Amino acid sequence: MINFLNLKKINTPYAEDLKAASARVIDSGYYILGPEVRKFEQEFAEFCGVRTCIGLASGLDALVLVLRAWKLLGKIKDGDEVIIQANAYIACVLAITENNLKPVFVEPDADSYNIDVSKIREAITPNTRVIMPVHLYGYLSPMPEIMEIAREFNLLVLEDCSQSHGATLDGHRAGYWGDASAFSFYPSKNLGALGDSGAATTNDEELEATLRALRNYGSKERYYNIYQGVNSRLSEMQAALLSVKLKYFWPEVENRRRIAERYLAGINNPIITLPKVANREQHTWHLFVVRSAHRDALKHYLEQNGVETIIHYPKPPYLQEAYKEMNHLSFPLNEAIHDQILSLPADPSLSNSDVEHIIEVCNKFRA
Numbered sequence: 001m002i003n004f005l006n007l008k009k010i011n012t013p014y015a016e017d018l019k020a021a022s023a024r025v026i027d028s029g030y031y032i033l034g035p036e037v038r039k040f041e042q043e044f045a046e047f048c049g050v051r052t053c054i055g056l057a058s059g060l061d062a063l064v065l066v067l068r069a070w071k072l073l074g075k076i077k078d079g080d081e082v083i084i085q086a087n088a089y090i091a092c093v094l095a096i097t098e099n100n101l102k103p104v105f106v107e108p109d110a111d112s113y114n115i116d117v118s119k120i121r122e123a124i125t126p127n128t129r130v131i132m133p134v135h136l137y138g139y140l141s142p143m144p145e146i147m148e149i150a151r152e153f154n155l156l157v158l159e160d161c162s163q164s165h166g167a168t169l170d171g172h173r174a175g176y177w178g179d180a181s182a183f184s185f186y187p188s189k190n191l192g193a194l195g196d197s198g199a200a201t202t203n204d205e206e207l208e209a210t211l212r213a214l215r216n217y218g219s220k221e222r223y224y225n226i227y228q229g230v231n232s233r234l235s236e237m238q239a240a241l242l243s244v245k246l247k248y249f250w251p252e253v254e255n256r257r258r259i260a261e262r263y264l265a266g267i268n269n270p271i272i273t274l275p276k277v278a279n280r281e282q283h284t285w286h287l288f289v290v291r292s293a294h295r296d297a298l299k300h301y302l303e304q305n306g307v308e309t310i311i312h313y314p315k316p317p318y319l320q321e322a323y324k325e326m327n328h329l330s331f332p333l334n335e336a337i338h339d340q341i342l343s344l345p346a347d348p349s350l351s352n353s354d355v356e357h358i359i360e361v362c363n364k365f366r367a
């Protein structure tokens with residue numbers, strides 16, 4: 001079986017480095033918010049081209065806490081609206097509703113699967129305060145256009161970069177564009193830790209200070225709490241491991257790009273639609289997503305032929321049982337996309353023969 005993602009195989013070449021980093025943490029006696037966290041925060045801020053990075057416990061926390069900090073800073077309030085694409089991940093919507101904000105969904109673009117920028121203006125109301133572009137699959141949303149709309153209507157922009165570490169647009173990386181950005185380092189992401197972790201990035205000093213307090217029980221000074229904060233600290237161990245993974249980030253992305261190029265050149269089947277990407281050199285291919293009207297049969301056929309695939313995601317957030325009050329909403333294009341998408345393996349450790357096999361099986365598939 002060709003696995004969708006083989007994390008053991010991906011991490012094995014770095015095992016010695018990872019073990020040395022863990023040993024350094026064990027020997028240091030520092031386990032929470034110490035020198036490794038400060039070092040990784042600095043490295044990652046530089047990587048993104050922003051002033052600062054705040055290490056957190058998960059990508060969800062990064063989204064939740066940025067919105068929470070904006071509320072505490074008086075920039076948004078209960079009931080305000082956040083514009084987001086209808087095919088966002090559940091974490092994005094949880095972060096909005098957890099903060100008593102209202103998600104306002106917009107259809108995705110049928111080619112890039114990111115937010116359809118031409119639909120944003122009509123979704124804006126007097127209560128709109130935030131646009132949350134979710135850069136899906138490793139490809140950036142049209143940020144110059146989104147920032148122009150944000151400036152025109154005085155809106156904040158929170159980028160969800162959890163699938164798009166290092167992806168670029170006009171020479172700037174994910175996390176550079178918005179007022180703040182959220183990253184997940186869940187092990188399967190392109191920059192993945194060996195456990196849960198995440199980060200927020202921003203150029204805004206006030207937001208930075210609020211996030212640093214919020215992640216640590218709302219305190220700037222130990223045992224003096226200025227906010228009702230949470231415990232969302234990045235651990236020294238994960239930070240040390242992330243610094244190692246960051247060193248090997250680009251060679252892995254190069255492998256993903258090579259695999260994607262071979263799929264694009266090799267898969268030729270009228271009932272499988274390949275990704276249509278305007279600027280391929282900017283894509284980091286966290287996911288290689290194809291579409292087919294016969295998706296379930298294709299998934300089954302690939303499995304029968306030794307290829308594991310995953311659907312990201314089978315159901316949009318507003319149709320989930322958790323959001324019964326939104327179940328009446330309908331976004332026809334988005335729902336068609338959800339019924340047709342399938343992620344092929346884009347594991348950077350795939351061998352050439354694995355990739356050839358996957359191409360061959362796709363090309364033999366008949367409805």
Ligand SMILES: *Cc1c(COP(=O)(O)O)cnc(C)c1O
Nearest residue numbers: 058059060089091162163184186
């Ligand atoms: C993975 C992911 C998240 C959540 O990250 P966690 O670290 O699992 O909390 C949020 N948004 C998107 C788009 C993701 O892919």
